[in-house]
Amino acid sequence: MPDEVRDGAAAKRKPVFHKDIFACIIVLVAIALVAGVLLGALNYLTYVDPDAAIAAEVAGIYGIGSDKVTSDASLAVDSSATAGEVLGAFRIAGEDGGTRGVAYYVSGTGAYKGTVELVVCVEDGIVTAISVYSHSETASMGGKVLKDENLAKFVGTDLSEMTDYGSSGSNDAKESDIYITSATLTTRAVLNAVRTAAYAWNTCVAEGRI
Amino acid sequence: MSKALTLDPKGKGRIVANGIFASNPVFRLVLGMCPTLAISTSAFNGLGMGIAATVVLVCSNLLVSLLRKVIPDRVRIPAYVLIIATFVTMVEMLLRKFVPALYDALGIYLPLIVVNCIILARAEAFASQNGVGDSVLDGLGMGLGFTLALVLLGFIREFLGAGTVFVGELGDASFGLVLGDMPDYAMSVFVLPAGGFLTLGLVMAAINAISAKAEKDRQSKCAAAAEETFAEQPTPATAGANDGAEAAAAISEGEGNADGADKGAEATKARDAEGGDE
Structure with missing residues (x-):
């Protein structure tokens, strides 16, 4: 496909390795960690064998x-x-x-x-x-x-x-x-x-x- | 829809009432249809599902609102899903431990609360843009609206389809009302999916008709009130013209004296002056 036919969506899209990528990863990992600890504790308390x-x-x-x-x-x-x-x-x-x-x-x-x-x-x-x-x-x-x-x-x-x-x-x-x-x-x-x-x-x- | 998503945050009670009535997620926004149709086979199941969804809604709205300035915009949806999934799993564990009968009855629809569009929609449209208090109230209102809708549908379907009222089990205790020989004459179709669609459609139609009538009444009352206001407070120009006309009539009736002529002249002057002001 020639370049001029492209819809330009790729140009508008932000690059994957954006400067705030680390902030995104840290926030998601932090939420997942807290969630994991909470769920582990609750599972220990409520597990039914x-x-x-x-x-x-x-x-x-x-x-x-x-x-x-x-x-x-x-x-x-x-x-x-x-x-x-x-x-x-x-x-x-x-x-x-x-x-x-x-x-x-x-x-x-x-x-x-x-x-x-x-x-x-x-x-x-x-x-x-x-x-x-x-x-x-x-x-x-x-x-x-x-x-x-x-x-x-x-x-x-x-x-x-x-x-x-x-x-x-x-x-x-x-x-x-x-x-x-x-x-x-x-x-x-x-x-x-x-x-x-x-x-x-x-x-x-x-x-x-x- | 857009009206529902732009709430007036001034009235706290209005936020809760909005979720229950004006923007009821089932009857007005038509969200979460899958669990609504599948779970509302009995009022007790509806109540259980409604309470579970309400707890998740309130907790997720609270946390999303708290973290709204921390979560980067690019990963907001995965973050919301992570938060919601955590609360759903917690509710699931608690139900499995303490209300196993309800846990079994809700089946796959309990973990599917994670992708319930009501919860995701409120997190995205309200909690991520409003304060903690308002977001909790919004979650509470929407959750109560969802619960109310499920219990109403469940009550109708259970009554017509099984001939019982609010039958359920909590721990070792059983409760509910079996209406004489009604179970023998019950129309099982109402407990099946077809009956679910039928009941939902009829209840939705009835609620739409009632709200349309209420809206019409409100509009006609507003119009009447506006007319009365205008009628009671005539414009000064009109008042001056009336005075002038009365005075002129008095003169023409042959009762002309100095007072009448003066009054008519004064009124005409006043009318001209006020008319000029316009």
């Missing part, structure tokens, strides 16, 4: 001390075959010191907004408790599916009998006991999370980890 929070929740469900629920990496499984993810596994100690059960912290994909995260407690393959750890569903729609009394319908389900670990469909959701009209996606996400927990349990049993 997810493992500790889940262990406390499971201990609360069973009415036992938090020290009886411990995170156990040996129970973690590769959940790529499922429509969810095993985010954590906790061994629940019995009174004799042996393993009473396992609590899986699982997520189910396909919810209306992101994923649904559940804590599923299992003893001898039977679901003994299930609760929501985190979700972003609309309270008046998907939130109804995630209410404790609705999810409690899973209690007593035998996970060892479950063999389908794939993503649940709309028909699966509508045939489910927990289904509530206009909350199909949330129901599917919950089913996916429970199927992921079943996969984790059955894999651990098959491999002799429990």
Whole structure:
């Protein structure tokens, strides 16, 4: 392009290494430093350890001390075959010191907004408790599916009998006991999370980890 | 818009009221539509988002105003974003610790407050050009206006779409009102995005109609007051002419005497003299 055709914007633009460049850098670095220190301090004061929070929740469900629920990496499984993810596994100690059960912290994909995260407690393959750890569903729609009394319908389900670990469909959701009209996606996400927990349990049993 | 950005800093209360009513960020300036439509599914969510945005607005306006003479003009926007992002992250940490249910409900829209155009616009248009006190008041007014709009939209959408009023959870406490069998007959569309657009459009139309009517009434009152003022305070020339006319009428009616003639002559003189002054 010939020089005379240029629009002149380059000529108007100030050079990058302007004389006040150092002032700009110092001000930005100073703000960033102060912000970093403040955020670090606040993070230290408000940090919530997810493992500790889940262990406390499971201990609360069973009415036992938090020290009886411990995170156990040996129970973690590769959940790529499922429509969810095993985010954590906790061994629940019995009174004799042996393993009473396992609590899986699982997520189910396909919810209306992101994923649904559940804590599923299992003893001898039977679901003994299930609760929501985190979700972003609309309270008046998907939130109804995630209410404790609705999810409690899973209690007593035998996970060892479950063999389908794939993503649940709309028909699966509508045939489910927990289904509530206009909350199909949330129901599917919950089913996916429970199927992921079943996969984790059955894999651990098959491999002799429990 | 330009009217909203050039405030009269004399009245402190007016700065706050301006953000709530005349320049309401949602209904009048139509800013921050993304969080408005996404979060206003319930009044409690709206209140939470509104308070979070208000805290960030007040704090960022305060700091931007304090540092307005220190921050070089060339890097003002990155500096504002840095300041705003710090406050948003702080609010996020506090919510995660103390109100996890609300933290989950607000989801991605909480960190997105960083790029909320209301906050950036107030930092750029007001806080960077005004004193600390006024900037804090402006942030407070705009934040309250945003909160009010979100709660109003959330209340309508929750009532029509879920049949409940202000349902929410704070810590272990649950509150709110479930209206009998209303949840069974609720119109779920109002909780969905389509209902959000519909509700926002209707409320905005209603508010525009009310403000237009108020403006019209105000103008007609002003016009009437101006007319009255002119009518009550006639110009001296007119007064002189009236006197002259009355005097002339008295003479023509045959009641002519020296007094009447003198009065008419005086009035005519006065009118001429004052008329000359004009």
